[in-house]
Amino acid sequence: MQLNNTRNWFIGIDGGGTKTEAAICDSSGSVQGRAAGDGSNPLSRPWPEVEETLRALVGEVCRQAGADPGEVQGLFLGMAGADRPEVRTRVEEAFRPSWGERLHIDNDALAALYAGTWGAPGIVLIAGTGSIAYAVTADGQRHRAGGWGYLLGDEGSGFDLGRQAVISVLRAWDGRGEPTELSELVTGHFGIDRPDQLIARVYGTSNPRKMLAEASVLVESAARAGDAVAARLIKQAAASLLELAESCRARAGSDLPVVLAGGMLAADTLLRRCLLESARFEVRRPQAAPVAGCLAAAMMRAGLPMDEQVRAGLAVLQTDGVEEDAHGGELA
Template sequence: MSYVLGIDGGGSKTVCILMDEARQIISRGQAGASNYQSIGVEAAFLSIQAAIHTAINAALQVINSVTIKAICLGLAGVSRPEDIAVVKKLVEALKNSHTLPIIWDLTSANIVICNDALIALVGGIGNAVGIVVAVGTGSIVFGCNQQGETKKVGGWGYILGDESSAYKIAVTGMQAALKAYDGRGNPTRLIEDLQQHLGLQNIEDLIEVIYRRGWGVQQIAALAPIVDLAAASGDEVANNIIDDAVKELVQATSIVMNTIFSPNSVLEVVTTGSVWRCRCNIHQRFTTEIIQQFPLVKVIFPRHEPAYGAALLAIENRININ
């Protein structure tokens, strides 16, 4: 029996799925972040290796050996030719690793390297036709039609883009709290909520938290639920932040729809990422707006995780080659 590996590498974690060619999941492994753009190539390699190692060790509890015939790596921050070249070197390093109990039977044709948006689409819907709206720490909207044409909107990172992401919602929430404190913005419970959550004596102490402690993207993004809860409780300022996030996502999705699909297309839009689990009904707000524009679209939650989509792409690529 031969197997494939599906790798989902993001800014917070790396997931590996070992799948047989009958599309049955054998085992799963997880490790730390593997976005090499933000943590470096060596750290990304170690995370990917650790996730594979965990999955393989789990599999060896029930099977004697693992021969890998194909691999797909869907990684955050990978879209340009130079990114592909970096990941190809990572795959070669994996094949030469003495820590992985794997029999490698790979050719260059059986190695698929892509952005994590594609594997989120395939895993979420079950095939590569449709749109994925991924909104977690970062944000991106990606679509692919039946002709294989693709369109990406967003995904530019927390400085240049990532509108509607947990990071941007958190930052906007803190800015709104400080504007209200100054008297430049409308009153909001975000002042008290942030103080209580962070254990601050005064909202001015945000300076020490954000700047002096050197908080990173993940830590700041983790404050997004504060804005969510305030919005769910009826806070007008927080709800305006959420409404703005919905508008950005609807606009991005509409651009993808109008670029690669016809107006009467029947397709699914899969929504994935932590932001969709908010209590302030952001998912319902988004769904209502999209269906008003595109009545034949169905907005769904993922059927499978992105790593599953990566494994499916590895299998389909192997079948098409053979």
């Protein structure tokens, strides 16, 4: 849609390990373009490919809005791994020459938080493929708990839940664990005849983390069917996520609201229900997709208020149902 040149444009990019999303809006919060591309985590993908993805998405949303990049007042990149100096340096070197002070770079957890608080202080609890709790206080201090990746953490995440499901099936096969409906679901999901064939399927894939995370949906199915093992796994995952949130709240030193984010908590899952039943703090659900939080951050850094009109405009950017696994362990 072609617009006149009197508007101030803002671009937000939510970049994660498997998916990157961009959107453009004007100073009233009216969204005029949205596009998605490949993952843009510099820690898990070659930088030239990441840079190409980011530039292509900026160009695409500008094209949709009829905006010249020179008219964009703020470009906010919410990227996995942005806390690391080497990541920030690469982004700065690639985009600062042409964007100057209009460029803003921050952790993608901030985008998920702002999608639930519109820039106000709070904690975001993310459970996607990985898991993390990330706080921003009223005076701008940052605190985190978890997010150490699948080898060192990610408790309560999709990866963790899927891994525990496969372990339960193998324990049942060995006779060390109780029978579970997960056995049939897991063998069917992986296309094998017996659980002992799992070793070749899991260790033989190039991305076991993603493979096991995708199996997490089987736990939900089994638990809804009344399987006791699956129900325990969900309670265990919820307890781990609550521990992350409580730890982050203790570090932040204030009674901040907790925003739920990530594919494991975005939908009305048994995991989310279990977490909500046990939570002893204020819980908020995101009002929009994380890319809306990126736009909010871009506008706020330009000094614009997040008034009701702006929030309503950005809220049209709802999640598209794709698993939000860009967050969590990718932040380590």
